[in-house]
Amino acid sequence: MQLTNRSKVVSNKVQSFSERIYFPAIISGMAVTFSHLFKKRPTIMYPEQKREMAPIYRGQHVLKRDENGAERCTSCGMCAVACPAEAITMTSGERKKGEEGLYREEKYAKTYEINMLRCIFCGLCEEACPKEAIFLTDRIVDADYERDDFVYGKDKLVEKVDKRIDVTKRQTPEVLAFKKIPGLKHNELYTDKLNKGKH
Ligand code: SF4
Ligand code: SF4
Numbered sequence: 001m002q003l004t005n006r007s008k009v010v011s012n013k014v015q016s017f018s019e020r021i022y023f024p025a026i027i028s029g030m031a032v033t034f035s036h037l038f039k040k041r042p043t044i045m046y047p048e049q050k051r052e053m054a055p056i057y058r059g060q061h062v063l064k065r066d067e068n069g070a071e072r073c074t075s076c077g078m079c080a081v082a083c084p085a086e087a088i089t090m091t092s093g094e095r096k097k098g099e100e101g102l103y104r105e106e107k108y109a110k111t112y113e114i115n116m117l118r119c120i121f122c123g124l125c126e127e128a129c130p131k132e133a134i135f136l137t138d139r140i141v142d143a144d145y146e147r148d149d150f151v152y153g154k155d156k157l158v159e160k161v162d163k164r165i166d167v168t169k170r171q172t173p174e175v176l177a178f179k180k181i182p183g184l185k186h187n188e189l190y191t192d193k194l195n196k197g198k199h
Contacts, residue, residue, distance in 0.1 A: 053138045055138075055169045055170075056169070056170065057138045058121040058122070058123050058136040059121065059136060059137055059138050059139045059140050059141065060116075060136070060137055060139040060140065060141050060152075061114055061125070061126075061134055061135065061136055061137070061152075061157055062134070062135055062136075062137050062157065062158075062159050062165045062167065063109075063112065063133055063134055063154065063157045063158040063159065064132065064133055064134070064135060064159060064165075064167065065158070065159055065161065065164070066104050068101065068104075069101065069161045070100070070101055070102055070103055070104040071102065071103050071104060071108060071109070071133070071158060072104050072131045072132060072133035073108060073109045073112065073131060073133040073134070074104070074105035074106075074107050074108060074109075074131055074133070075090055075091075075092040075093075075107050075108055075109040075110070075112070076107075076130065076131070077090065078128040078129060078130060079124075079125035079126075079128050079129055079134055080125075081128070082124040082125055082127070082128035083119075083124060083125055084120070084122060084124065085118045085119055085120050085122075086118065087114050087115045087116075087118035087119040088112075088113070088114050088125060089111075089112075089113050090109045090110075090111060090112040090113070091109070091110045091111045092107050092108070092109065092110060093107070093108055093109070093110035094106065094107060094108075095107065095108055104131075105131070109154070111153065111154065112153065112154050112157060112158075113151050113152065113153050114151070114152050114157065115150060115151050115152075116141045116150040116151070116152055117147060117150045121136060123136050126170070132171075132175075135165075135167040135170050136170070137165055137167065137170075
């Protein structure tokens with residue numbers, strides 16, 4: 001019974017002289033090789049040359065600060081619950097008096113870690129976050145030698161005050177429209193609250 005239409009009948013045909021010296025086969029193989037010399041090279045010479053990323057490329061995460069420089073993350077754990085790879089862990093701390101400029105909410109992430117070897121860069125943490133605190137960026141996670149070095153803590157995740165990371169291209173028109181809804185309390189700045197005398 002014939003299982004596929006690609007099967008070939010094996011023959012005991014005696015090879016011709018040209019087949020025995022492999023010369024035509026070598027010439028046709030070299031022709032294929034030489035034809036590639038004149039084609040555009042698809043190889044990207046990373047890191048000197050960088051591939052253009054799609055605007056929604058999902059690379060290394062950033063923990064965002066708000067407009068006043070305070071960390072947005074309130075350690076609610078929604079990202080960790082949403083993460084299918086169980087790559088996120090955190091511990092919570094309570095904001096003390098005088099730390100309002102450091103942490104946006106009364107509860108904050110004392111430690112926050114993402115294991116980049118577990119992460120599959122699905123972006124679910126970003127979608128789950130109610131505080132717009134975590135975003136994936138177009139940065140590539142650096143290569144390293146030790147597994148431990150791939151567990152990124154706040155030192156690597158929280159953006160620097162003087163070196164903000166633009167994530168507007170990851171905010172869909174729907175999100176941007178949502179942020180403009182008047183009366184949105186969860187996005188209100190701490191200074192706004194101060195001005196309104198709510199604190
Ligand atoms: S991108 Fe996906 S896998 Fe990676 S930390 Fe976020 S939810 Fe987990
Ligand atoms: S990053 Fe967002 S979802 Fe995750 S703990 Fe912080 S506030 Fe919650």
